[in-house]
Amino acid sequence: xxxxxxxxxxxxxxxxxxxxxxxxxxxxxxxxxxxxxxxxxxxxxxxxxxxxxxxxxxxxxxxxxxxxxxxxxxxxxxxxxxxxxxxxxxxxxxxxxxxxxxxxxxxxxxxxxxxxxxxxxxxxxxxxxxxxxxxxxxxxxxxxxxxxxxxxxxxxxxxxxxxxxxxxxxxxxxxxxxxxxxxxxxxxxxxxxxxxxxxxxxxxxxxxxxxxxxxxxxxxxxxxxxxxxxxxxxxxxxxxxxxxxxxxxxxxxxxxxxxxxxxxxxxxxxxxxxxxxxxxxxxxxxxxxxxxxxxxxxxxxxxxxxxxxxxxxxxxxxxxxxxxxxxxxxxxxxxxxxxxxxxxxxxxxxxxxxxxxxxxxxxxxxxxxxxxxxxxxxxxxxxxxxxxxxxxxxxxxxxxxxxxxxxxxxxxxxxxxxxxxxxxxxxxxxxxxxxxxxxxxxxxxxxxxxxxxxxxxxxxxxxxxxxxxxxxxxxx
Amino acid sequence: xxxxxxxxxxxxxxxxxxxxxxxxxxxxxxxxxxxxxxxxxxxxxxxxxxxxxxxxxxxxxxxxxxxxxxxxxxxxxxxxxxxxxxxxxxxxxxxxxxxxxxxxxxxxxxxxxxxxxxxxxxxxxxxxxxxxxxxxxxxxxxxxxxxxxxxxxxxxxxxxxxxxxxxxxxxxxxxxxxxxxxxxxxxxxxxxxxxxxxxxxxxxxxxxxxxxxxxxxxxxxxxxxxxxxxxxxxxxxxxxxxxxxxxxxxxxxxxxxxxxxxxxxxxxxxxxxxxxxxxxxxxxxxxxxxxxxxxxxxxxxxxxxxxxxxxxxxxxxxxxxxxxxxxxxxxxxxxxxxxxxxxxxxxxxxx
Numbered sequence: 001x002x003x004x005x006x007x008x009x010x011x012x013x014x015x016x017x018x019x020x021x022x023x024x025x026x027x028x029x030x031x032x033x034x035x036x037x038x039x040x041x042x043x044x045x046x047x048x049x050x051x052x053x054x055x056x057x058x059x060x061x062x063x064x065x066x067x068x069x070x071x072x073x074x075x076x077x078x079x080x081x082x083x084x085x086x087x088x089x090x091x092x093x094x095x096x097x098x099x100x101x102x103x104x105x106x107x108x109x110x111x112x113x114x115x116x117x118x119x120x121x122x123x124x125x126x127x128x129x130x131x132x133x134x135x136x137x138x139x140x141x142x143x144x145x146x147x148x149x150x151x152x153x154x155x156x157x158x159x160x161x162x163x164x165x166x167x168x169x170x171x172x173x174x175x176x177x178x179x180x181x182x183x184x185x186x187x188x189x190x191x192x193x194x195x196x197x198x199x200x201x202x203x204x205x206x207x208x209x210x211x212x213x214x215x216x217x218x219x220x221x222x223x224x225x226x227x228x229x230x231x232x233x234x235x236x237x238x239x240x241x242x243x244x245x246x247x248x249x250x251x252x253x254x255x256x257x258x259x260x261x262x263x264x265x266x267x268x269x270x271x272x273x274x275x276x277x278x279x280x281x282x283x284x285x286x287x288x289x290x291x292x293x294x295x296x297x298x299x300x301x302x303x304x305x306x307x308x309x310x311x312x313x314x315x316x317x318x319x320x321x322x323x324x325x326x327x328x329x330x331x332x333x334x335x336x337x338x339x340x341x342x343x344x345x346x347x348x349x350x351x352x353x354x355x356x357x358x359x360x361x362x363x364x365x366x367x368x369x370x371x372x373x374x375x376x377x378x379x380x381x382x383x384x385x386x387x388x389x390x391x392x393x394x395x396x397x398x399x400x401x402x403x404x405x406x407x408x409x410x411x412x413x414x415x416x417x418x419x420x421x422x423x424x425x426x427x428x429x430x431x432x433x434x435x436x437x438x439x440x441x442x443x444x445x446x447x448x449x450x451x452x453x454x455x456x457x458x459x460x461x462x463x464x465x466x467x468x469x470x471x472x473x474x475x476x
Numbered sequence: 477x478x479x480x481x482x483x484x485x486x487x488x489x490x491x492x493x494x495x496x497x498x499x500x501x502x503x504x505x506x507x508x509x510x511x512x513x514x515x516x517x518x519x520x521x522x523x524x525x526x527x528x529x530x531x532x533x534x535x536x537x538x539x540x541x542x543x544x545x546x547x548x549x550x551x552x553x554x555x556x557x558x559x560x561x562x563x564x565x566x567x568x569x570x571x572x573x574x575x576x577x578x579x580x581x582x583x584x585x586x587x588x589x590x591x592x593x594x595x596x597x598x599x600x601x602x603x604x605x606x607x608x609x610x611x612x613x614x615x616x617x618x619x620x621x622x623x624x625x626x627x628x629x630x631x632x633x634x635x636x637x638x639x640x641x642x643x644x645x646x647x648x649x650x651x652x653x654x655x656x657x658x659x660x661x662x663x664x665x666x667x668x669x670x671x672x673x674x675x676x677x678x679x680x681x682x683x684x685x686x687x688x689x690x691x692x693x694x695x696x697x698x699x700x701x702x703x704x705x706x707x708x709x710x711x712x713x714x715x716x717x718x719x720x721x722x723x724x725x726x727x728x729x730x731x732x733x734x735x736x737x738x739x740x741x742x743x744x745x746x747x748x749x750x751x752x753x754x755x756x757x758x759x760x761x762x763x764x765x766x767x768x769x770x771x772x773x774x775x776x777x778x779x780x781x782x783x784x785x786x787x788x789x790x791x792x793x794x795x796x797x798x799x800x801x802x803x804x805x806x807x808x809x810x811x812x813x814x815x816x817x818x819x820x821x822x823x824x825x826x827x
Contacts, residue, residue: 196777203688
């Protein structure tokens, strides 16, 4: 039984394009039990879950976010190779979407409440950040959390001077083991809000904390996580999220219905549906409809698929499924045309690749110095490590225990100066070496004005804190 | 105290190194590490069955009971573990549940340290082999009547046993039992109406050719790490007892041996997770006088509504469903206090 008298948290699992499921869950929570979101102490999220978490924490309009997700999916599906096509730049699409739709004061609303799970590149450890200096800062953290290496790019982005990649790699469902955390995952398993497949299979595995049952439904979902399905199926996933959340609220008696009528959707929603009047149909549409074997007039989206969703989201899906701009789209969807385009791929791909690589390079130019410094730092570290290993015969293990050793890519027996030096290399040009070492010293003495600048001080897991205390001792 | 007469290895040692870093003796040591936590009198031994199979059995008795013996011998509690498990998974229940009565736990035939015979591929025969091994085991231990508790696959077998030998069971407790529901006709199109892409079905079909846990054995030296990676929750469930990966080690060594019980399970199940001979068809064969309690985990994907369907099949008889909130499929390990309390109250109701 979920206990409302104590404080509670929400935790959204990372799931790639299945993030639309989280939108469905969030819309249900906002509609049926808004106090659950408002009263939540912390909202955790990894990868796509972090995006939804940020939206909830910063009170961004949910329909807008849904639109963004659909737009991203459409962008990803536009080309032959889907999201693997070189001209699809997920990071850029995400950044534009977040910049557009997060409110200007998102960082103040999110700071302290939103906890984004990140994986630090230098040692592969999980870091949870929850302080953001500006909206840009917040967006950068979210992008770090969504950055799947190789799939999204080669050079990991940095947040407050430290390089991070997808939080799902180290902890996909942060804090889910706490009893008072409502865990939300689009994969059926042992999360609080998750799809219930009618399978009685007890084979299960954990993907960095997320429980995933082994069954056909989940295999299907996994295959869709990085290669998004068409909007219709997205709508279905979204609605499943809504239903599962509703069931969770029902089972735990968390529903505080404003409406006297029970049921997932208040009655007035039905009338405000999206559909444009039938008279808008042009002859061309009509022809196409005839060609598609006379489906009903709302053929682009089965009403039942979005039946339960709140009206604004319903509208988004309706529009998304409806958009088939002109004859070109239809022609390009025909089988022979598609086959031809696949066969031409070996010819067109190099050209397109070259173009998009060039474009990306131009976009990369402002970040070149920082990235180069980082790469040089890594190279220096590796070389230095090899040198020390050969000279001293592996001093790294002398002073630290196992967990510490994992956290540090640098042998701790170094003197203070070289540690600071290397940290400044890691952190790029954002912080001076002096600043950074002062952050380290500030950690155990509680909050200070400097704390908000450092992501490292804000880790909530005791293991992380233990690491920083340790490193501080050693640097002194 | 352990009384072991380890079977002499028939095949002998091979000269080449093993691909899988496991052996009977490693399993024994890992299990011993787990059983060290038991506070009460523990008697562990192999029970030989007429067909030469050996069942690894633990008897736990309250050490205070010997000093002040109770006048009536009470019905013992027998617990049957689930798929891929072993006696070690009951570690958090052995002590609390042995207070009032003797407690027996054993490794199912083909799992854990018990013999690993060949299982027939016919679902009815495979089931019969497991069930008759339980009956022979009971006979060898001269238990007259027992409170039978089964978890997951053990719940399926316990039900099957109770149907065949109802006079031996005082109360049937089914914890998140497997294999009750029918496979729905459209199970292959679970979430999406449009059906699954062919390649996913092809992948599933391919994996269906192998035993369920073949991946762990095929991983060879990486196996223990793989189990640790895939099921870290087992370490977390028992973290107050062991601060290392003892539990996943135990699971690995239980399942990295030659597959046997797995083959039996594969014979009994179809399309990953459904029983070929679902229990809901047969629960009405349980005598109406036999009380049945179904215990479900609140967070488990096993649908507790099955309990109501079992009750429907058994009119005019005692069928109760208990849901333990906050527990996942491993109910006995997730919420041990609550679980023990429920089981204890059932036992008290028997005698």
